[in-house]
Amino acid sequence: MIDIPRQPSPQLFNIQQWPKAAFALHLSATSGSSVRYEIAESVGRQFGITPDCGSMARMFKQLNDLDLTITQDFSIVHRLHLAGIRLSTSGKKYCESLGWPVVENEWERLLRLHCADTQIRHTGAVMAFAYQARRHGWKIQVLPQTGIANFYPDAVVEKGDERHYVEVELGTRKQGKWLLALRCQGYVALCARTPIRRASLINECIDVGVYGIANDLLTLAKSDARSPLWTEKWTVEDNFSYVPK
Numbered sequence: 636m637i638d639i640p641r642q643p644s645p646q647l648f649n650i651q652q653w654p655k656a657a658f659a660l661h662l663s664a665t666s667g668s669s670v671r672y673e674i675a676e677s678v679g680r681q682f683g684i685t686p687d688c689g690s691m692a693r694m695f696k697q698l699n700d701l702d703l704t705i706t707q708d709f710s711i712v713h714r715l716h717l718a719g720i721r722l723s724t725s726g727k728k729y730c731e732s733l734g735w736p737v738v739e740n741e742w743e744r745l746l747r748l749h750c751a752d753t754q755i756r757h758t759g760a761v762m763a764f765a766y767q768a769r770r771h772g773w774k775i776q777v778l779p780q781t782g783i784a785n786f787y788p789d790a791v792v793e794k795g796d797e798r799h800y801v802e803v804e805l806g807t808r809k810q811g812k813w814l815l816a817l818r819c820q821g822y823v824a825l826c827a828r829t830p831i832r833r834a835s836l837i838n839e840c841i842d843v844g845v846y847g848i849a850n851d852l853l854t855l856a857k858s859d860a861r862s863p864l865w866t867e868k869w870t871v872e873d874n875f876s877y878v879p880k
Contacts, residue, residue, distance in 0.1 A: 637661050640733050648697060655682055656694050663704060663722050664730040669742035670766040671695060671706060671718040695720070703729060709759025712828045715856055717763050741765050741777045748778050760852060761789050761803045764826050767855040768792050771864040786819040792864070799824040799848070807835050813845045823847035824865075830854055837869060846870040 639657050642648050648656055655678050662674050675686035675695070684691065698704040703726035709717045719742045722730065727737050739747070745758050752758075761777060768775040772794060779791040781800065788800035801824045802812060816823040823845050827833035833851040840847060848865040855864075 652690070652694055652697070655684075655691070656698055658682070659694065659698065660703060660722075660726065660730060661735055663720060663740070664727070664735045664737045667738050667740050668766070668769075669719050669721055669740040669762055671720040673766050673769070674720060698726075702726070709755065709762065711756070711759050711763050712853055715763075715853060717759050717766075719759070719762060744777050757803070757805055760805055760826075760828070763852050764801070764803050764855070765790060767852070767858075768864060770860045771855075771858075771862070772860075773864055781819070783819045786815060788816075792824075794864075801826060804836060805832075807832070807839065809836070810839055810843045813840045813847075814843055816847070817845045823849075825849045826855075827851040828853065833867065837867065841869065841871065844871050 637658065639654050642653050658681055659674055659678050662668070662677055666674070666677075668674060672686060675691050678684075678691065679686040679688075695704070695706065699706055702723050705721050705723050707719045709719055711717055721740055721742050722737065730737050741762055742758070745761060746752060749758070749761075765775050765777055768790070773792045774794065775790055775792045777790050779788065779800070781788065781791075786800075789803040790801045792799050792801055800816070800820050802809075802816065803826045804812070805828050813823050813825075823840055824847055825833075825836055825840075827836050827849065829851050830853065833849050833854075837849055846869055848868045850864060850866040854866055
C-alpha cells in the first residue's frame with residue numbers, strides 16, 4: 636500500500652473516497668496500463684469493493700473533474716467497449732510532486748508512435764488485447780522495437796519460454812503482413828475482432844503458406860483468466876476452409 640498524500644483539493648473528495656482516488660492515480664502513473672477497468676480492479680482488490688460499483692465510477696469522474704486524468708471510450712466490437720485512462724499534464728505534475736515515477740502508458744505510446752488519435756478503433760483493440768494478455772498471465776509490451784527492418788508488430792507477449800510478436804488486426808486481406816511475419820518470426824501470432832474474423836484471417840494465412848496461433852477479442856473478453864491466451868493453432872498442412880470452434 637502506498638502512503639496516501641494530501642488531497643489536491645479537499646473539497647472534492649470525502650475522507651473515504653480520497654484513498655481510493657490516490658491509489659488509482661498512483662497506478663495510472665506507474666503501472667503503464669491505460670485500461671480504466673484494470674485500474675479499477677486493482678483499486679477494488681485493495682479496498683474490498685467491486686470494480687464497477689457506483690463509488691468507483693464517481694471516483695473516476697472526480698479525477699477527471701479535477702483535471703488529473705483524461706478518459707475516452709473505445710468501441711471494440713459489437714457491445715464490447717473499453718474505457719481508456721491516462722494522466723493529464725496537471726495529473727503528471729501532481730504525481731511527480733509526490734515522488735511517484737510517471738511512466739508512459741500504453742495509450743500514450745500508441746499516440747506517440749501509431750497515430751492513435753486517428754486510428755481510434757485499432758487503438759482500443761490493442762489496449763484491450765494488452766489487458767487480456769495480462770489477465771491471462773502474460774507480460775506484454777505495446778509497439779515493441781524489434782530491430783528488424785520494416786517489422787512493426789502491435790505487441791510482444793512473453794510467458795515462461797514463450798515469446799510472440801503479435802498483430803492485432805481488425806481488417807482482412809493482409810496477406811503481405813502474414814508473409815512479413817513469416818520472414819521475421821517464422822510464423823504469425825494474430826488477434827482478430829471476432830471468431831468469424833479470426834477464421835477469415837487464418838484462411839488468409841493458410842492460402843499463403845503461413846502457420847501460427849490466433850485468438851480474438853470477443854472470445855478473450857468472455858474467457859476465464861485461467862484459460863489459454865491462444866484459442867487456435869494451425870500448420871500449413873491444414874489446407875482447408877477453416878471455420879472457428
